[in-house]
Structure formats: structure tokens, C-alpha cells
Amino acid sequence: MKKTVLLLLSCLMTLSAMGQTASDEDYYLADYLVDEWTQAFSAEGRQQWKPEVTARVKLGIYSGVETLTGGVRVDSKRTLGLMLGHGTNFIDAVPGSVHHLETAAYMRRYVHLGKRDIFALYSDVFMGAAWVYKVTGGIAWTNPETGVEEKRALIPQKPGDVHFMVGWEPGIRVRIYRNFHIFLGPTISNTFLGAHLGLGI
Numbered sequence: 001m002k003k004t005v006l007l008l009l010s011c012l013m014t015l016s017a018m019g020q021t022a023s024d025e026d027y028y029l030a031d032y033l034v035d036e037w038t039q040a041f042s043a044e045g046r047q048q049w050k051p052e053v054t055a056r057v058k059l060g061i062y063s064g065v066e067t068l069t070g071g072v073r074v075d076s077k078r079t080l081g082l083m084l085g086h087g088t089n090f091i092d093a094v095p096g097s098v099h100h101l102e103t104a105a106y107m108r109r110y111v112h113l114g115k116r117d118i119f120a121l122y123s124d125v126f127m128g129a130a131w132v133y134k135v136t137g138g139i140a141w142t143n144p145e146t147g148v149e150e151k152r153a154l155i156p157q158k159p160g161d162v163h164f165m166v167g168w169e170p171g172i173r174v175r176i177y178r179n180f181h182i183f184l185g186p187t188i189s190n191t192f193l194g195a196h197l198g199l200g201i
Contacts, residue, residue: 008029040074052079052108053201058187060194067198079108083126087192094154096137104128104165107125110173117175122183124169132161132189165191173200 023175057064071081101117171185183198
């Protein structure tokens, strides 16, 4: 009986120590992340900020988007900025198309591969809105009552509609000359699914 009690006490002490270790690790990780941001936005950190601009083309199934991003690289790992875009969704069945403008805020995170900084993995997370400004297309038909040819719109969207937009763009960045880079990867969002290719400085 004593051996059983001792064994149970030993297990409880081990589990308690493991829980304490995990809690300490979580605390240190959170503290480290806060320190990173604090350092980036300190007076010394702001002196290291650099502008970063990218232009990208995104292609999906019957859809395409051109975007321009402008931001501040707050340190070697992160960039914060704004994204502007123009997109077109083609609807083959109508046929027709929906044209929209995009605005979003984004954060880019880098994982550098090697000391020469030629290759890096990146992850863009963005959130914003898409404004529909033009809808074209429809099926031409003749109204039997008036004899006038009309267009029946089969596209549910209309000019003035606004759609919430959130997405993720992971990929690989390759430095080709000085500070010129190529960006390549998938684009996954609630409004678009495809791939992107871009150039950045």
C-alpha cells in the first residue's frame, strides 16, 4: 500500500513539474514576442525601418487580381502595410464579369534561409474589403409584350456591393539583384483561390 501511495505521489509531482515547465515556456514565448514588437517600435528600432513595395498578379479559375502593396519593414522578419488591388471575376455561364477594387491591411512574416538572404519563406495575412464597381454581361432576350430586346442579369452581384475579405499568401521569396525580389506562392482567401507571382523592392 505504501508503495502505491508513493508511486501516485511521484506521478503527481512529475505531472505538476511538467505543467509548470510548459507554463514557463508559454510565458517566455509570449514575453519574447512582446519584446520583439517593443524593440521594433522603439526609437532605436524605428531608425531601422525600411520601405517595402511589391506588385503582384494573382490568377485563379476564371478570375484575376492585380495588387500593389506598400509597407514598412519594421525589422528583418516583419513588414506592416496596406494593399490596393483591382480584380475581375469571369462568369462563363452567363457570360459576364464582375469588376471590383480591393483595399486591405496586411502583415508579412519572413523566415530567412541562409546568411546571404537570397531565399526566404514568407507568410502574408491580410484583411479588408472588396468593392464591386461594375458588372457586365447577361442573356439577351426579346420581351414578347414589347418586342424590345432586353438583357436579363443572372449575376447576383451589383455595383455598390461590398464584400469582407480575409486571406493568406504563403510562398518563397528569391532575391535576384540587390534588393529586387521575386515572390511566388498560393493565394487563399474567402473571395479568391489561386496563385500569385510578384516583384518587390
